Amino acid sequence: xxxxxxxxxxxxxxxxxxxxxxxxxxxxxxxxxxxxxxxxxxxxxxxxxxxxxxxxxxxxxxxxxxxxxxxxxxxxxxxxxxxxxxxxxxxxxxxxxxxxxxxxxxxxxxxxxxxxxxxxxxxxxxxxxxxxxxxxxxxxxxxxxxxxxxxxxxxxxxxxxxxxxxxxxxxxxxxxxxxxxxxxxxxxxxxxxxxxxxxxxxxxxxxxxxxxxxxxxxxxxxxxxxxxxxxxxxxxxxxxxxxxxxxxxxxxxxxxxxxxxxxxxxxxxxx
Amino acid sequence: xxxxxxxxxxxxxxxxxxxxxxxxxxxxxxxxxxxxxxxxxxxxxxxxxxxxxxxxxxxxxxxxxxxxxxxxxxxxxxxxxxxxxxxxxxxxxxxxxxxxxxxxxxxxxxxxxxxxxxxxxxxxxxxxxxxxxxxxxxxxxxxxxxxxxxxxxxxxxxxxxxxxxxxxxxxxxxxxxxxxxxxxxxxxxxxxxxxxxxxxxxxxxxxxxxxxxxxxxxxxxxxxxxxxxxxxxxxxxxxxxxxxxxxxxxxxxxxxxxxxxxxxxxxxxxx
Numbered sequence: 144x145x146x147x148x149x150x151x152x153x154x155x156x157x158x159x160x161x162x163x164x165x166x167x168x169x170x171x172x173x174x175x176x177x178x179x180x181x182x183x184x185x186x187x188x189x190x191x192x193x194x195x196x197x198x199x200x201x202x203x204x205x206x207x208x209x210x211x212x213x214x215x216x217x218x219x220x221x222x223x224x225x226x227x228x229x230x231x232x233x234x235x236x237x238x239x240x241x242x243x244x245x246x247x248x249x250x251x252x253x254x255x256x257x258x259x260x261x262x263x264x265x266x267x268x269x270x271x272x273x274x275x276x277x278x279x280x281x282x283x284x285x286x287x288x289x290x291x292x293x294x295x296x297x298x299x300x301x302x303x304x305x306x307x308x309x310x311x312x313x314x315x316x317x318x319x320x321x322x323x324x325x326x327x328x329x330x331x332x333x334x335x336x337x338x339x340x341x342x343x344x345x346x347x348x349x350x351x352x353x354x355x356x357x358x359x360x361x362x363x364x365x366x367x368x369x370x371x372x373x374x375x376x377x378x379x380x381x382x383x384x385x386x387x388x389x390x391x392x393x394x395x396x397x398x399x400x401x402x403x404x405x406x407x408x409x410x411x412x413x414x
Numbered sequence: 415x416x417x418x419x420x421x422x423x424x425x426x427x428x429x430x431x432x433x434x435x436x437x438x439x440x441x442x443x444x445x446x447x448x449x450x451x452x453x454x455x456x457x458x459x460x461x462x463x464x465x466x467x468x469x470x471x472x473x474x475x476x477x478x479x480x481x482x483x484x485x486x487x488x489x490x491x492x493x494x495x496x497x498x499x500x501x502x503x504x505x506x507x508x509x510x511x512x513x514x515x516x517x518x519x520x521x522x523x524x525x526x527x528x529x530x531x532x533x534x535x536x537x538x539x540x541x542x543x544x545x546x547x548x549x550x551x552x553x554x555x556x557x558x559x560x561x562x563x564x565x566x567x568x569x570x571x572x573x574x575x576x577x578x579x580x581x582x583x584x585x586x587x588x589x590x591x592x593x594x595x596x597x598x599x600x601x602x603x604x605x606x607x608x609x610x611x612x613x614x615x616x617x618x619x620x621x622x623x624x625x626x627x628x629x630x631x632x633x634x635x636x637x638x639x640x641x642x643x644x645x646x647x648x649x650x651x652x653x654x655x656x657x658x659x660x661x662x663x664x665x666x667x668x669x670x671x672x673x674x675x676x677x678x679x680x681x682x683x684x685x
Contacts, residue, residue: 301579308572310592321581324595327611340598 147171147271148210148263150201151190152217153179156268156365159392160216161188163272172208174201179219195219202261212264214271215361218329251361267360268390277366279386282408283401287381290345291407294319295383298350299413306354312364315340315379317347330364334373341378348381349374352413353388366408367392371400381407418442418542419481419534421472422461423488424450426638427539430663431487432459434543443479445472450490466490473532483535485542486632489600522632538631539661548637550657553679554672558652561616562678565590566654569621570684577625583635586611586650588618602640608648619652620645623684624659637679638663642671652678 147164151157151173157180164171173190185192191204205213255265269276281287287295298316301324305311311325315337322340325333330351341347351364366384374382382401389410391397401408418435422428422444428451435442444461456463462475476484526536540547552558558566569587572595576582582596586608593611596604601622612618622635637655645653653672660681662668672679 301581304575304579305595308575308592310572310595314597320598321579322598324576324581324597326585326595327591327593328607332607336599336603 144169145211145264146209148205148208148213149173150213150215150219151175151180151184152215152219153181154217154365154369155181155184155367155392156217156390157181157184159275160214160268160271170209172205172210174204176219179217198257205263210263212266213258214266214268216268218362218365251358255358255360265360267363269359269363269388275390275392277384277386277389277391277410279410279412282410283398283406285380285402285405285407287348287383287407287409288345290318291348291381291409294345294348295350295381295409297321298348298383299352302350302352303355303413306352306357309354312353313349313351315347315349317341318345322347331369331373334370334377334379337377337379346378346380348383349379350383351389352385357388359388363388363390365390365392366397368396368400371397371404371406374406375400375404380405381409383409383411386410386412415440416482416535417480419476419479419484420444421484421486421490422446422451422455423486423490424452425488425636425640426452426663427488427636427661428452428455430546431485431539431542441480443476443481445475447490450488469528476534481534483537484529485537485539487539489633489636522629526629526631536631538634540630540634540659546661546663548655548657548660548662548681550681550683553681554669554677556651556673556676556678558619558654558678558680559616561589562619562652562680565616565619566621566652566680568592569619569654570623573621573623574626574684577623577628580625583624584620584622586618586620588612589616593618602644605641605644605648605650608650612649617649617651619654620650621654622660623656628659630659634659634661636661636663637668639667639671642668642675642677645677646671646675651676652680654680654682657681657683 147169149157149160149171157173161171173185173188175185175190175192177192177194193201258265294316297319298314301314301321302312305324313325313330313333315322315334323333323336334349337347353364364384366382366389418440420428420431420442428444432442444459446456446461446463448463448465464472529536565587568590569585572585572592573583576595584596584601584604586593586605594604594607605620608618622637624635635655637653637660
């Protein structure tokens with residue numbers, strides 16, 4: 144298989160990709176994006192650390208290491224222009240990006256075009272490891288009730304609308320009331336408000352879906368043990384995600400946690 | 415003038431209404447809703463304290479005190495059905511409210527109809543004290559820049575959409591990026607996330623507008639010294655509100671705070 148270049152952002156996703164490469168004997172080289180990448184991700188891994196603005200240096204090392212395909216793994220927050228200290232190549236790209244006020248999707252599209260213009264192929268994490276995507280159906284031993292399904296519908300409507308406005312991917316709903324909406328704080332921090340906001344009655348549900356029209360190669364919604372920890376800590380008793388476009392990290396561990404805490408995991412295409 | 419019944423929720427709005435009644439020699443009687451009303455609001459005020467479910471008792475005291483008009487003042491969070499311990503009258507009303515999953519607006523509409531069916535007239539705080547509403551234009555010594563105006567537009571779009579979905583009234587935007595969206599946590603808590611989320615560059619702006627189609631008699635967006643404290647604490651440098659439907663509490667004090675902190679206050683009808 145072609146050598147894989149991994150552009151590593153935050154979370155444990157980059158480690159999942161590394162583990163997958165190792166288990167399938169696929170060669171890889173990693174660019175750990177500062178300040179996003181977890182230090183342990185880089186341990187014992189062929190890599191350089193780089194700021195997102197150092198485009199020239201990043202491509203030099205991908206080239207020197209014989210990388211053919213490139214995958215984005217883990218979250219990268221869109222930086223403000225002033226936070227970037229670009230090298231010359233980065234400066235040119237940033238000028239393109241700065242031409243107009245752009246959505247995240249546009250920023251990523253330009254980034255991908257830029258990478259592919261240099262002869263690399265950008266692939267999605269789901270293409271590298273297709274088994275990581277959620278499939279339609281209920282996972283675990285708890286199933287959503289009819290009332291839960293109505294809440295899920297409401298949450299999907301809000302999350303999709305927020306996605307269309309390029310705000311965020313998730314919200315928490317309880318008995319028809321939206322308790323919290325994700326913007327820049329990220330899903331985990333958003334869930335962490337729920338303990339203080341939830342009411343007595345049927346417990347709240349997390350709904351997380353990709354932005355409508357989102358490029359599958361970047362920033363897919365991801366669920367893992369950390370998500371589950373936040374759900375448990377905040378008394379959220381259900382999770383609804385979209386089939387075919389949500390990454391399921393450490394599935395076995397997550398299912399064990401969900402079953403023990405009686406949290407349902409429901410997956411649909413929500414058309 | 416007709417005797418005014420004040421249904422008092424949280425914040426300093428009830429105290430503003432009391433002060434206004436006193437300065438215009440208008441008689442009033444207050445129902446302090448537990449657990450929302452601030453204890454100092456009830457001090458030296460003709461009142462009873464009541465839970466929102468005690469409808470029968472509330473009307474009995476309005477009747478005994480000769481109340482003709484009723485005004486809602488201050489925020490009341492929509493309670494979950496289980497949190498209510500209603501009396502008999504309250505139970506009947508709650509049954510109506512429980513017939514279907516309802517938006518806040520619907521809940522308030524039923525509540526108002528119920529009150530008016532008993533011969534009372536429900537008026538808005540802006541009718542009791544018309545001078546409290548924001549008018550079109552820029553307040554204070556700082557004006558929004560052209561880039562700020564673009565951010566305001568983006569924020570208005572998101573806040574209006576969230577209002578249509580009955581989620582919340584406000585959001586914070588910075589350089590085209592929505593940093594935070596208000597749901598059940600309320601505006602102040604939402605602003606309080608911004609210090610951790612904001613980037614370097616042009617500072618963030620709070621946009622707060624009423625829900626489209628919202629009944630002017632309940633839950634109008636309100637700006638006061640506490641809002642300003644949170645803006646200052648979090649480095650938010652602008653505030654955009656809607657003309658004719660936003661309550662401006664303690665105007666002089668707020669303008670002084672805004673000028674000192676170089677925060678602009680912009681008001682438009684955002685059509």
